[in-house]
Amino acid sequence: MRKIVTFSTVLTVLFFGVNLYAASYKGQRIYSKQCVKCHGRQEFIESKTQKEWKNLFQQKGQKLAKIHLKSEKAQESWGYFESSKFQRKSHHLEDFLVEYAKDSGRVPACN
Numbered sequence: 001m002r003k004i005v006t007f008s009t010v011l012t013v014l015f016f017g018v019n020l021y022a023a024s025y026k027g028q029r030i031y032s033k034q035c036v037k038c039h040g041r042q043e044f045i046e047s048k049t050q051k052e053w054k055n056l057f058q059q060k061g062q063k064l065a066k067i068h069l070k071s072e073k074a075q076e077s078w079g080y081f082e083s084s085k086f087q088r089k090s091h092h093l094e095d096f097l098v099e100y101a102k103d104s105g106r107v108p109a110c111n
């Protein structure tokens with residue numbers, strides 16, 4: 001009996017662990033592709049708290065999109081922020097950024 005309990009605990013932990021990993025992994029891929037070229041990695045992600053990142057992603061990321069769409073310097077990113085892909089996938093990006101925010105205590109394994 002004890003063995004079975006231990007085994008199912010391990011399975012549960014694995015399942016949730018992998019799920020969490022999968023979600024922020026998708027966000028990390030988006031970040032690498034769409035954001036790194038202008039903002040760099042760790043330092044920028046850690047420049048904001050979890051609350052600040054969540055705030056930027058309100059209404060499917062519209063706040064974040066607007067910051068870029070009104071800046072000439074961010075012109076290269078306009079296509080992405082205007083796309084429906086950004087709106088559909090912005091929650092993955094949010095998961096990733098919130099997970100590694102300044103006050104999350106975690107460090108992204110960027111490679």
Ligand code: HEC
Nearest residue numbers: 031034035036037038039056067068071073074075076077
């Ligand atoms: C083409 C370059 C470019 C790309 C690509 C880009 N940004 Fe930006 N971003 C900028 C510029 C320029 C600003 C400053 C806008 C202003 O304030 O005038 C900015 C501002 C920001 C800000 C607010 C300023 C701050 O430091 O608080 C955040 C947050 C941000 N970007 C996140 C992102 C994320 C997340 C992505 C990827 C989805 C991304 N950016 C992609 C150029 C870029």
